[in-house]
Amino acid sequence: MSDQVVVVGGGPVGLWLAAELELGGVRAVVVEERAERDERSRALTVHPRTLEVLASRGAHGPFVAEGVPLPGGHFGVLEGRLDFRGLDSPFPYTLALPQARTEELLEAHARAVGARVLRGHRVTGLTEHPGSVTVHVDGPEGALDLEAAYVVGCDGARSTVRQAAGIEYRGTPSTVLGWLGDVVLDRPPAPGYSHFGGRGTLMAVPMPGGLHRLVGITPDDVTTAWPGDLTLDELRAKTVSLAGDDFGMRDPVWLSRYGNATRLAETYRKGRVLLAGDAAHQHFPAGGVGMNVGIQDAANLGWKLAATLRGAPEGLLDTxxxxxxxxxxxxxxxxxxQVALMTAFTPEGLSLRALLSGMITGLPAVNDQLAARVSALDVAYPPADPDAHPLTGTRAPDTAVPGTGLFALLRADAHLLLDLTGESAADLDRLRTPRLAVHSAAPDRAPASWAGVEAALIRPDGHVDWATDHASPARLAVAADALNLSLH
Structure with missing residues (x-):
């Protein structure tokens, strides 16, 4: 058996994971039940951290070129909008881009780096062995078995992989039904439009191709009863009730309802089975974070799984x-x-919303904290060593490297050793290995949290593995040797 991974699910998460594995030197095959790409786009928003992940592999260009940039986001559809423009990122905005196009771009990227994508193939079960796992598949030409070192379920909230592995998926059932319509608006509202009041909430988001997405909730939607499929007439009536205008809506491309069932997998790994994306976490699509967190799952898993298959210690994958x-x-x-805020239609709820909204607009620290949370720029992984440098586990910003920026230097198959004194280029060059890239340059404007840092080791996913305020050729050599011994 060749070292390979079967990725179940050909959505954005599975496609990005497959590409990361291939770039890490591991064969990957994506098994997708749909024969054709679903043109209905559940996800619409690409957040700053996801754009950074894409940029770390040079894949961000088409997204930035085609997406509609918006200067911020929202938390619970509060009237005070989150302002992303102050974020320390090359992408201080959200992009509106339909998931169908995101998938198309990511599939092209995955295929370009060598991943196979098997469409029209449905996974029916798994058989795990001491040194491998067999994935049972029904395809257009009949049943087949795929043997691999690992299988990763990126196959959504109803994940066949998760169920076959017996991983618990606990949480709370749906009590609220949101609705959406992708339509043409002849009289669209201004970008960033949202409304909230006692009769409900409504947002309008511009999409490429001349469409707008209308999303909302009314008090009648706080229910466990399914009222039937959403119709254009119902969407029009709800919009007029909330906005006083139907904005000239016509020609619906997609009408849908969705619930707030919220669940989290008990474990993201069980033996040779791993989970990512909605297979690991299900939630109400507030703020459009779901697909983004899933792609970030894949960014964390991809390099670790590839390194494990190259011979790194087993404990790396457990992280x-x-x-x-x-x-x-x-x-x-x-x-x-956010669901609690989005359904706060009572007078007391409206007062709470007004209070929190005022804090976002009036207290920059509140805006900055929520913006960092929604955008995922605040994600940091606690280090195993309590005496580690404070930067350990944090996301490394692009501004940590002058000129090219950090993201242009990152690779899926190697860590990056940075000398931020700009004085150890010769010493660094001899430390270079297939699993360690090196770069020496003094930053012209280091982020405040990086003040005084003289060297850092950056993981393939852009998080800090090690940092020091006292660099020297000897310390850099020790860090490089420790890395090469652990990752091969």
Missing amino acids: YHVERHPVGAALTEGSRA
Whole structure:
């Protein structure tokens, strides 16, 4: 058996993971039940941290070129909008881009780096062995078995992989039904439009191709009863009731309802089975964070799984659950909090919303904290060593490297050793290995949290593995040797 990974699910999460594995030197095959790409776009928003992840592989260009940039986001559809423009990122905004196009771009990227994508193939079960796992598949030409070192379920909230592995998926059932319509608006509202009042909430988001997405909730939607499929007439009536205008809506491309069932996998890894994206965490799509967190799951898992298959110690792969499960827990908690705000239609609820909205607009620290949370720029992984440098586990900003920026130097198959004194280029060059890239340059404007840092080791996913305020050729050599011994 060749070292390979079967990725189940050909959505954005599975496609990005497959590409990361291939770039890490591991064969990957994506198994997708749909024969054709679903043109209905559940996800619409690409957040700053996801754009940074894409930029770390040079894949961000088409997204930035085609997406509609918006200067911020929202938390619970509060009237005070989150302002992303002050974020320390090359992408201080959100992009509106339909998931169908995101998938198309990511599939092209995955195929370009060598991943196979099997469409029209449905996974029916798994058989795990001491040194491998067999994935049972029904395809257009009949049943087949794929043997691999690992299988990763990126196959959504109803994950066949998760169920076959017997991983618990606990949480709360749906009590609220949101609705959406992708339509043409002849009289669209201004970008960033949102309304909230006692009769409900409504947002309008511009999309490429001349469409707008209308999303909302009314008090009647706080229910456990399914009222039937959404119709254009119902969407029009709800919009007029909330906005006083239907904005000239016509030609619907997609009409849908969705619930707030919220669940989190008990573990992201069980033996040779791993989970990412909605297979690991399900929640109400508040703020459009779901797809983004899933792609960030894949960014964390991809390099670790590839390194494990190259011979790195087994414990490295266990850190995937250790690091990402708390992120999933924070995601589900934040989603529940936003649902509470989005359904606060009583006078008391409206007062609470007004109070919190005023804090966002009046207290920059509140805006900055929520913006960092929603954008995922605040995600940091607690280091195993309590005496580690404070930067250990944090996301390294692009501004940590002058000129090219940090992201242009990152690779899926190697760590990056930075000399921030700009004085050790010769010493660094002899430390270079296939798994260690090196760069020496003094930053012209280091972020405040990086003041005094003289060297840092950056993981393939852009998080700090090690840092020091006292660099020397000897210390850099020790860090490089420790890395090469652990990652091969």
